Amino acid sequence: MSNINNNMQTQTSNSLHNAIMEAGSKVQAVKIILTGIDNDIYSTVDACPNACEMWKAIERLKQGESINVQHLETNLFWEFGKFTSLDGESLESYYSR
Template identity: 40%
Template sequence: MTTLGDKSLLLGGPLVWPTITVDGVTRPKEYTELTPAETIQADCDIKAINIILQGLPTEIYALVSQHRIAKYIWEKIRLLMQGTSLTKQERECKLYNEFDKFTYKKGESLHEYYLRFTLLLNDMNIYKMPLEQFQVNTKFLNTLPAEWSKFVTDVKLVKDLHTTNVNQIHAHLEQHKRHANEVRLMHERSSDPLALVASHQMTQSPYQSHQHSYQNSQHQQFVSPYQSS
């Protein structure tokens, strides 16, 4: 007797609906005309179709729902899912490439950098793409800009990168963002001569400024007795 659990329904061949010849005309049997064995097979095929269709995404359901035999539906789904599998592989390659080339964008804050990184990790988790915790943490730290280098070194010394997660590292670094910003500003000024001069003038004491002006005026007023008029 054929049962719902019998894989021959899907793998052994499609359901061939019984026919009957009446007055020389062959037609498919009505359900009420089926033998007990044929009724069981038809019922199992219908149940198999319902089980398959209920578990499908909407876009795939629309492509296979017109079929009325479980075997045909299953073969159509298998072909469609092969295409989906190829798309999944392409998506995985794209995400691995994004992870490999992920870097800090000039001008963004630590928090903005962290959000971009975690969004990428979430996409990779959806596809169940394996990444070691140490690999994730190292990538997050090593792509931070130069002003964070001291604090990155501190994290590597005091944190176990095999067990610490990115959220904890981000929280630790957030405590030092003011100092990192100061280092960044200092680097920007040192690389810009005009900014460096302006910074020097702003930090010069009032006494130094007055003394410098006085020395200049004295120099201008002094005329050597040997200088010709």
């Protein structure tokens, strides 16, 4: 009987150890992920109830970033056009623009 109890304790101990190690790995993975994302993304993801909603929220954030980049590029192109002279344009007309 003592041998059976000892064997069960060993199995329980091993199972507990494995569960702790697995949980520790998951915690470490979460820490690594969280250190690599912005606070805006973290806040959005933290509010999601499941992985599917997290994925959709991140896609929306990334889509917004690409729109902002396009807007920035358009503004820079417009500003560049204001500071370049046109063919045949006089210095006076360039300066008055």
